[in-house]
Amino acid sequence: MKPFAWRGNIDFFSGVLLSGIAIFALFYIRTLEIGTVLQMGSGYFPLGLALILLGMGLVLIVKGVLSGGPEVGAIHLRPLFFVLLSFALFGVLVERTGLICAILVQVIVAHFGSRETRLLESLVLAAVLAAASSVLFVWILKIPVSLLP
Numbered sequence: 001m002k003p004f005a006w007r008g009n010i011d012f013f014s015g016v017l018l019s020g021i022a023i024f025a026l027f028y029i030r031t032l033e034i035g036t037v038l039q040m041g042s043g044y045f046p047l048g049l050a051l052i053l054l055g056m057g058l059v060l061i062v063k064g065v066l067s068g069g070p071e072v073g074a075i076h077l078r079p080l081f082f083v084l085l086s087f088a089l090f091g092v093l094v095e096r097t098g099l100i101c102a103i104l105v106q107v108i109v110a111h112f113g114s115r116e117t118r119l120l121e122s123l124v125l126a127a128v129l130a131a132a133s134s135v136l137f138v139w140i141l142k143i144p145v146s147l148l149p
Helices: 010-028 044-066 077-097 099-111 119-140
Strands: none
Touching (some): 077 099
């Protein structure tokens, strides 16, 4: 058996993060009706997801404590900033400009978070995601969201 390895590795801190999010979700949904499998309440699905997330977090914590792994490296702010900005812009733009424009903007802004991607690749990905999302969410699932402004 490997020695106790509390070195602050990636698995441990990832598990702490997932467990923290799950505990927050469980606290947040505590007032929702759970229901049964046949008559699911509004909190049934979020409860299931939160419990799965908590289980995954606990497994990662145990793995991080019992086995050595790579230590946490430096935090890179550029990807963090641009990816979070892309999500915020999507949330702001989806009702104002439509689903297609919001997805295009989100992918292009997230592109600037990495120096490894090429602009043409991101443009193709944005177009494919916008088309696939339009078909899936608007035509197949019938979600009432406008495609264009």
